[in-house]
Amino acid sequence: MSDLMQTFPIRRIVEHGPGVKSFYFDKIFNVEAGQFINLWIPGLDEKPFSVSSITGDQIELSIKAYGPFSKEMMKKKAGDYLGIRGPFGKGFSFHDKALIIGGGIGIAPLRILAQKLKEQNNTFISLLGAVTRQEIIFSSWWDSLGQRHFTTDDGSLGLKGVVTDVLPEILKMNDIKYIYAAGPEIMFVKVKEMIDPTGIPYEFCMERYMKCGIGICGQCVLDGSGIRLCVEGPVLNKEALSGITELGMKHRDASGRRV
């Protein structure tokens, strides 16, 4: 691991469908499930991305095309050098009888979580939702892991609908001791409303605009708690989340304004 900027070649690219790809690099460091790296496209920008798997001697980043940065990533070829700093932050803790809830490309950090849970013989159910089928990356791999539920907005994979449509049923039918979530904050806010009354403890992998990744610029600090998402997060547990006054609300942009 290195906080210093180093560049590495992309070893391999997997296309999950239009605008969703996984990029593989040599496993240049160890990484906990939920940690992220800062990815630099030379000449363009640097943004945080979750490590989505450790597969053999490679690490994987899974990226969905949104704006300038992620769209530029779609043009990258194997052999291209990109900057990687990290891994940063604190990841998930491990628990048995878990429910994994993911939305869209937020599934990325849950993939490595599932890998690690399995390695340690923890059982879990997965509930993954997205706009359309290619965003549920590695859907057949998830199939192989045991009980899983997919939802898509367009019904192209699994149930037509969103994760919160099936969540109550899953909670009723299973003995869930721990919940992991990652994905859009608005999804999590709705999930939280449903699970808070159950008393089940949980962790959520959050996203914020980041600059330094190393806890000094203050860009990712959460209102209410003063938590630096890049150091004390990006995975926060129930207690940490309860102190945050900005959950599901406005975020800070590059200037630090709430937008």
Add this chain to the structure above:
Amino acid sequence: MSDLMQTFPIRRIVEHGPGVKSFYFDKIFNVEAGQFINLWIPGLDEKPFSVSSITGDQIELSIKAYGPFSKEMMKKKAGDYLGIRGPFGKGFSFHDKALIIGGGIGIAPLRILAQKLKEQNNTFISLLGAVTRQEIIFSSWWDSLGQRHFTTDDGSLGLKGVVTDVLPEILKMNDIKYIYAAGPEIMFVKVKEMIDPTGIPYEFCMERYMKCGIGICGQCVLDGSGIRLCVEGPVLNKEALSGITELGMKHRDASGRRV
């Protein structure tokens, strides 16, 4: 050991006689026989001094009053802080059946050499000369080490005369396999004339004006060989010494001039 400047209190002072003292510091580093440290008197100057012994958990510096620096040292009290950087350079190698030849305060590095030779059960004879008795520091300790010969210019201890007066006799009467020398260069030049024909290998601990002590300023570099006395010395063996064209000649002062 540290090349960085650090200050330490003098723990103890032993006066050998007017103008010759030993100063003891905590053993803040390991040191080879023949290595030196740079001693800083804050506000005055910094000069190189041989470590003259490791005694228990203390290191010893033995200093004779010559000019401004060493005279200022005579005023120092236990508890005063002085800067010490080092140890620097390469020390003596160890050999059995040795002859140790010292002149004046040049005896200092030979004391720790004798300590180490003894620790390793190497036998040696010592031949120590000085202007007057107090300069033969720890004379009774030398007595205890076995065969020893003292000379003083004034006859106040041992034979009246200089080391080269007795050297031929010692060489004739003993089976000497290795010679160590330290002291005035002019003494060594004369010793060298006597021992070169015998073919006995030797090492000499040399002195030059030094600035950095760490091999970059070039101040202590010896003509002919390019040897940096502070790094490749101060102890040089026969081969190294044979490459030096300035032995017993002019030295360089602070400006770098030969004076």
Add this chain to the structure above:
Amino acid sequence: MINTHFLNIELKSPTVLASGILGLTASSMQRVIEFGCGAVTTKSFSLDWRTGHKNPSIIPFEHGMLNAVGLSNPGIDEMVKEIRLFRRQCTAPVFASIFGRTLDEFGEVTRRAAEAEPDMIEVNISCPNVHSEFGQPFGESCPDTAKITQIVKKHAGKIPVSIKLGPHGPGIGKLAKICEENGADAITAINTAGPGMLIDINVRKPVLANKTGGVSGPAILPIAVKSVYEVYRSVKIPIIGTGGITKTGDAIQMILAGAHILGVGTAVYYEGIEVFDKLNKGIENYLKEQGFDSIEEIRGAAHE
């Protein structure tokens, strides 16, 4: 804890959060206070918000850090809100760091910042990352420094003002003197050094989006100590000694050079937010071991 007086302000410890580090919001600054920090400085702000430079904008190298944040800030309205919020939540002093693009803007930002009643206004005239936009930093010109000090003092009212200087330019001692003569109440020294550049040898491009960035952290400690020493020699007003302080020994060096209180920035990366507690304890131990009762007894001692 070593209580410290500084410009009639009471600090619970002599360590201060430097500008640009975790100083964007009340929540963030309060958290730092909980770790023993004696006072916080906000991120430097201007009238209007600024996005600053693209990323990478903050990059550690082996011996310190480069940054070219580009004075990104949410603008005065938002920052005044955060300062007020901090005031309500927390009794520790807060210093408002401000900058402007023009002389008038310096005055206007000061006037508006003063309304939030910070304990001090720190005037950043020495950011090395905004050359291309503004030419040389104001703080490298003696006449500009004089004029900014005047205008800021005029608009600050009863709130004390510290001018933040960089290590380069026409001599920091001379600049500090100019600040003092024009009414500054304190000097903050130093801002980042350099600037510097890092180039990635595989992609063969500068790493920082802005190409160059100011150097902070351990690499600049000797430059910061020397700067504070020089300022102490030329002015009587107190100094916020900043630059490269990571360990206790660094903090002591700064005090011996003449610092009144200590700005700590990059060390938050090296040592965590705990660095404030660590430094405070270290300074306390040093004073005890060396037989002193207070920082005052050793301040500037290296000048004797």
Add this chain to the structure above:
Amino acid sequence: MINTHFLNIELKSPTVLASGILGLTASSMQRVIEFGCGAVTTKSFSLDWRTGHKNPSIIPFEHGMLNAVGLSNPGIDEMVKEIRLFRRQCTAPVFASIFGRTLDEFGEVTRRAAEAEPDMIEVNISCPNVHSEFGQPFGESCPDTAKITQIVKKHAGKIPVSIKLGPHGPGIGKLAKICEENGADAITAINTAGPGMLIDINVRKPVLANKTGGVSGPAILPIAVKSVYEVYRSVKIPIIGTGGITKTGDAIQMILAGAHILGVGTAVYYEGIEVFDKLNKGIENYLKEQGFDSIEEIRGAAHE
């Protein structure tokens, strides 16, 4: 070994011994050449000998080195002898580094140094340790820089001249341009940064006898890279990129920033005299791995 052309001079490698390091005598310089160094620069010398500052004059700190040697040197007579001796013993190029206390002295030292027929004369106008004696370094004033370049060029005859600049002052790009316009054949960038100060916390005194000293070594690499980048952008004459080069990656960064050949000083302390061989091999390997045939192909590549 990578043969390198520089100002019609042939070097067996692109690494050059920087001025002030092991450059006092022919014996010393020859030894460095044996370790793969491509050319040597002498210690800077003046008409008369100078004792320089008292010791400690050279002190490593955790991230580099401080030095305030004070331009000690044995004077031109002795140095001319050593250069001639080196010429007789060794075919590698030698650069004579000179300085003066006045404009006329710069001219006179150049004239006399030229008689020893060094391969280049390097003009040190940027030593930060002689402020108190001479005021600000000449190299921080644009008019002085212009005048010194002119007078040195006038007296150097056919021997090429490089002006050695420091990282601070009115902008190194601007200064380099002035040198070029006034006839300089090359730029050496940079001299030491800072200056800086270290204070011992037990005796509470600055460690260097001169109190302050120039900063060299790893701590200043980003500042040196940035300086070379800026010089490359503003002039066409070649650059001896110097400052903080210790590892291969540092050397490559310098070349990508625009350096023609590489000055190496403090690294002799960190890596031993072997550093020249190590850097040469490292550069060779880098070129091979990245598919280049020569340094020319990557020089200044970070500007693209």
